[in-house]
Amino acid sequence: xxxxxxxxxxxxxxxxxxxxxxxxxxxxxxxxxxxxxxxxxxxxxxxxxxxxxxxxxxxxxxxxxxxxxxxxxxxxxxxxxxxxxxxxxxxxxxxxxxxxxxxxxxxxxxxxxxxxxxxxxxxxxxxxxxxxxxxxxxxxxxxxxxxxxxxxxxxxxxxxxxxxxxxxxxxxxxxxxxxxxxxxxxxxxxxxxxxxxxxxxxxxxxxxxxxxxxxxxxxxxxxxxxxxxxxxxxxxxxxxxxxxxxxxxxxxxxxxxxxxxxxxxxxxxxxxxxxxxxxxxxxxxxxxxxxxxxxxxxxxxxxxxxxxxxxxxxxxxxxxxxxxxxxxxxxxxxxxxxxxxxxxxxxxxxxxxxxxxxxxxxxxxxxxxxxxxxxxxxxxxxxxxxxxxxxxxxxxxxxxxxxxxxxxxxxxxxxxxxxxxxxxxxxxxxxxxxxxxxxxxxxxxxxxxxxxxxxx
Ligand SMILES: C[S@@+](CC[C@H](N)C(=O)[O-])C[C@H]1O[C@@H](n2cnc3c(N)ncnc32)[C@H](O)[C@@H]1O
Numbered sequence: 001x002x003x004x005x006x007x008x009x010x011x012x013x014x015x016x017x018x019x020x021x022x023x024x025x026x027x028x029x030x031x032x033x034x035x036x037x038x039x040x041x042x043x044x045x046x047x048x049x050x051x052x053x054x055x056x057x058x059x060x061x062x063x064x065x066x067x068x069x070x071x072x073x074x075x076x077x078x079x080x081x082x083x084x085x086x087x088x089x090x091x092x093x094x095x096x097x098x099x100x101x102x103x104x105x106x107x108x109x110x111x112x113x114x115x116x117x118x119x120x121x122x123x124x125x126x127x128x129x130x131x132x133x134x135x136x137x138x139x140x141x142x143x144x145x146x147x148x149x150x151x152x153x154x155x156x157x158x159x160x161x162x163x164x165x166x167x168x169x170x171x172x173x174x175x176x177x178x179x180x181x182x183x184x185x186x187x188x189x190x191x192x193x194x195x196x197x198x199x200x201x202x203x204x205x206x207x208x209x210x211x212x213x214x215x216x217x218x219x220x221x222x223x224x225x226x227x228x229x230x231x232x233x234x235x236x237x238x239x240x241x242x243x244x245x246x247x248x249x250x251x252x253x254x255x256x257x258x259x260x261x262x263x264x265x266x267x268x269x270x271x272x273x274x275x276x277x278x279x280x281x282x283x284x285x286x287x288x289x290x291x292x293x294x295x296x297x298x299x300x301x302x303x304x305x306x307x308x309x310x311x312x313x314x315x316x317x318x319x320x321x322x323x324x325x326x327x328x329x330x331x332x333x334x335x336x337x338x339x340x341x342x343x344x345x346x347x348x349x350x351x352x353x354x355x356x357x358x359x360x361x362x363x364x365x366x367x368x369x370x371x372x373x374x375x376x377x378x379x380x381x382x383x384x385x386x387x388x389x390x391x392x393x394x395x396x397x398x399x400x401x402x403x404x405x406x407x408x409x410x411x412x413x414x415x416x417x418x419x420x421x422x423x424x425x426x427x428x429x430x431x432x433x434x435x436x437x438x439x440x441x442x443x444x445x446x447x448x449x450x451x452x453x454x455x456x
Contacts, residue, residue, distance in 0.1 A: 004104045006112075009044045010087065013051035014109055017083050020056060020349045027052055027348055042224075055090040056348035057187055060157040062089040064141045069128040070121075080113040081122060088126050093137060099130040156183035161356045162341060169390040173429040178439060185439035186344040186351075192220040193241050194228075197278035200235035200306065212442065213422040214244040216275070234306035239271050240343070242388070242436045242443030245418060245426075247272040249434070249448050250333050250384040251279035252421045253412065258284030260330040265318045265373055268296025270303025272335055272386075277304055277311050285330070290314040290321065319368040322375025330381045334373045336366045338387040338394050342445025345438055359393045366394060370402040374409055380455040382412065387447045390435055395447040399433070403451070412450040 012034045019025035031052050035045045055062070063074045066085050074082055088106035091097035103126045110122040129137070145151035153160045163183065170176045196203045196216050203210050203218045206228060211217030217239075230236035251262075262280055267273040267289035280287040289304065289311055291297040297315045304310045316324070318334075339354045339362060340347060370385055377383050385402075387394050403409055411432040418434055419425050426441055428434055433449040 004108055006105055006108050007044075008038050008040060009048035009051060010105050010109065012038060012040075012048045013055065014083060014087055014113075016052045017055055017087060018080060018113070021079060021083065024353070027056055028346060050095065051087060051090065053189060053348040054094055055087050057351075058090060058094065058157045059086050059352065060159070061141065061154055062086045062093070064144060064154055065089055065093065065129060065137050066125060068137075068140055068144065070125045078114055078118060081110055081118045084110045084113065084122055085125055088122075089129060092126070092129055093134045096134075099126075103127065103130065152180075152183065156180075156187065158183055158186065158344075158351055162344075162351055162354075165341065165359075165391045165393075169392055169395075169435065172392060172396070173431075173435065175429060178437070181439040182437060185437075188345065190240070190345045190438070190442070190444075192225050192238060193244075194218045194220060194225060194231070194236050195239040195244050195275055196230065196236045197274060197306075199278050199282040201230040201233075205230055206236055210423070211241050211244075212424055213426060214241045214248070215421055215423055216248070217241045217244050237271065237274060237303075239275070240346075240444045240446075242342075242441070242446035243272055244275060245422065245434075245436065245443070246335065246384065246386045246446050246448050247275040247333065248279070248421055249414060249418050249450060250331055250382065251276055251283075253331070253382045253384075253417050253450055256280075256283035256285050257330075260285040261328065262287045262331045262333075263321075263329040263373075263376065264289045264333045264335070265321065265369065265376075266335055266337060267291045267300045267313070268293060270300035272333060273300055273311070274303045274306075276333060277307050280311075281307060287311045288314060288329075290316055290318060292317055319365070319372045322372035325376050327376070327378050329376055330378055332373045332377055332381070332383045333386065334369055334383060335386045335388075336362075336369055336394070336398075338362055338366070338389040339391060340388055342388040342390050342436075342438075342447070345444070359391055363393050363398060366398045367401055370398060371406060374402065374406045374451075374453060377409075377453045379453055381453050383409065383451045383453070385447075385449045385451065388444050390437070390445040390447060395435070395449075396433065399449045399451070408454050409451040410454070412452050414448050414450040417450060418448070 016031050084106050088102045091102040107119050107123050110119045149160045206218045208218035208220045225231050225238050264273045268291035273289040277287045289300050291300050300313050344351050414434045436443045436446045
């Protein structure tokens with residue numbers, strides 16, 4: 001007996017969710033490719049996106065529901081069948097999809113990825129879930145927590161170590177009372193944010209709302225940004241407002257002297273490099289973009305192809321650029337490789353993939369890159385140390401170590417510099433750095449510290 005037809009949106013969502021688990025795929029890269037190939041209608045593509053992102057993002061919560069309904073730990077469930085269950089749980093508990101559609105199609109999907117006995121198991125677990133209201137599941141799930149942090153972890157579907165890192169960072173600002181708002185904000189997909197590259201296009205041309213803070217940013221309420229002329233021509237790009245502020249903090253830190261040489265040390269895939277290149281061009285400076293990974297350097301070249309002549313792209317190890325190019329650059333952006341814990345809104349699986357050990361491994365690289373950048377900076381030059389993570393071990397701790405060890409850089413008042421170009425002043429607790437937040441500013445949680453190297 002064959003089951004009901006599987007809707008393409010559900011098939012694609014399951015394929016992407018399985019690829020994320022089995023092949024470490026990135027949902028935000030793979031899903032658009034699959035949608036394009038399947039030529040789904042706008043509505044079906046929207047449904048597939050919601051299914052994929054919502055399931056991945058909230059899988060911590062759904063796993064507890066599944067455990068309670070199945071009477072066994074999720075570790076004891078075949079991973080592909082667990083993917084099917086999570087996908088259906090999202091439809092039943094968050095999207096309120098009619099239960100026959102969600103359950104019957106889940107059973108059909110289970111048939112394609114598991115054994116026949118698995119389909120009976122899927123049917124049983126999902127029927128159990130449908131017999132209880134979502135609000136009652138919520139109470140049961142939260143009631144099953146053994147500590148306050150576990151409760152938060154279940155309620156907002158974040159790993160506990162990430163919650164502790166966020167709490168530490170907010171506490172350091174005296175804003176620990178914002179933790180719940182932050183966790184909630186991470187579960188809401190951001191609006192599409194655009195940047196109009198200076199000298200190439202203007203915010204007015206974009207037919208979108210001017211951004212709250214970035215003078216070159218605009219927010220799109222809906223629709224496909226790829227259909228905008230300016231985006232098609234490369235004169236405007238999709239870019240988080242926090243990233244725009246980070247790039248402008250460097251380019252607008254002080255007046256540009258024509259002929260200045262700028263370096264984007266870790267440029268791939270080239271979002272900030274494009275904005276810096278535009279800023280450099282209108283002010284008479286030259287940008288060089290560097291990226292270690294050749295495939296990502298290729299993306300940087302594509303991102304910069306709109307400029308003629310296009311900025312040079314190097315493929316060097318940033319940790320040795322100080323040795324090979326000492327005291328050469330007037331300004332350097334170090335947008336360091338990081339855990340990306342500040343961008344959980346747009347990378348739904350990232351919170352589950354990152355581990356505490358990643359912070360320690362990255363911290364070592366971040367410090368070596370920053371020390372190398374300091375050596376490559378001219379005396380009197382300005383450096384922006386940026387991460388899209390608010391983890392203190394990747395932000396303030398790295399900056400403090402580099403300042404102490406190099407002895408030649410000092411912090412600039414990054415907040416004052418940023419206030420000099422933003423449309424509205426950002427709400428930031430007094431400090432020399434700027435830590436942006438999704439819940440407070442509507443941006444990714446970017447950390448920005450400007451540093452100046454002592455003059456000779
Ligand atoms: C946070 S991303 C940069 C994002 C980029 N600024 C943008 O806005 O599109 C960090 C980049 O650093 C690169 N990277 C990692 N280690 C590096 C190294 N030793 N030298 C240069 N680049 C490196 C990574 O491949 C990654 O592309």
